[in-house]
Amino acid sequence: MDKKLDSKVIHPVAVIHTEFPEKFGIPRQSGLVSSLRGKILFEPEYRSMDAIRGIEEYSYLWLLWDFSKAKKENISLTVTPPRLGGKVRKGVFAARSPFRPNGIGLSSVKLEEVYLDEKEGPVLIVSGADLMDKTPIYDIKPYLPYTDSHPEAKGSFGEEHKEDSIPVDFPEELLLRLPEDLRESACEVLAQDPRAAYNKKPEYVYGMAFSGYDIRFTVEDQVLHVKDVVHTLDGHCTKVKG
């Protein structure tokens, strides 16, 4: 029983491009911000329409991916979910924390579009992704509702807090600095309140990197006020939409 089981080496099959060059602001689960788009590009050895033949018969996909920015030397057996204020400890296997053994994330995303790019090969455009830009993906599977969907499942604390959102005050002159196709997503992402539950400082100016822009905001009396939108010059400009 105590014989050590074999480890194995896994390789990314694809990479996703999203509007989030940093962790801050990424929705806490997939599907919470449905207007967000992600663009999946395959690694060279899978860059063939054969590898995705028939994928358009499905409306959702599973992504298995790398929690690439959540590395820790020692994985703790317990974690403190942000939705519980960061104060209550739960077992790592009873939470979806990124700080977990093997660091593999699981997200269901909606398949919006499939096309073949002459240079990049097959491209999957998905929505609702909760992944950082350039996240390596280890597997893509079709979502099968007859085996994957359990609407009656008990969801514990996540369920109670899923609708949590705060009003967003985004002055029009600042909103107009964002490209038109990013405005709705930006508002929806901010309404999720990107601040960590244990790090809510009144008057502090938070900065969220979003598709080449830095969106700066404060939260006062449970209202999020956007204070500035700055185009960043660091060259991050992965264009996900259109």
Added chain:
Amino acid sequence: MDKKLDSKVIHPVAVIHTEFPEKFGIPRQSGLVSSLRGKILFEPEYRSMDAIRGIEEYSYLWLLWDFSKAKKENISLTVTPPRLGGKVRKGVFAARSPFRPNGIGLSSVKLEEVYLDEKEGPVLIVSGADLMDKTPIYDIKPYLPYTDSHPEAKGSFGEEHKEDSIPVDFPEELLLRLPEDLRESACEVLAQDPRAAYNKKPEYVYGMAFSGYDIRFTVEDQVLHVKDVVHTLDGHCTKVKG
């Protein structure tokens, strides 16, 4: 864009014990045979109740696991799903085939019971598992219906065939050779028709290894007839249920 992404090494966190010492007969997806029980035991470094603290607040779990008996030297970009008669090719990322890059399986199982065994540590009893006995598990995550459940998702061919089953003629004197707590599962597993779609030979006697028994059957005119039940002497006797 073509820079090679990093690979990574993953380690099993647990192992599952089920009634299936071999692949033949395992339901094709999780949840299809709900009476099947599986027993999950943790690896030494996770053998603590802390690691699963709060898990009983969920009714379903995700298992990420190793397709340990589906190794191939070269992964094909297309596969032939058994539900399509093994004749139609689909992309490997448009199917749940075990023969896939990185060979990681994904199954939702129902959490039936949690207890602490003095010697084995925390034990999770789950139902509906489609895993072979002794399958290594890389991650266990709580199932969150608000992000994981999409009953409206298009399920393609799997959806059309999910109710496929055949009548089972299991003579009582043979059924009684199985322990009482295995009889219902055995019937349900056989009703799924374990034969490969492309390998349906009339008059051929198939043998399904099931929890220390060899169940022998034929299929004639779309009825499965159990012909013999033999207790195997190879010492396989992992007792999953009580």
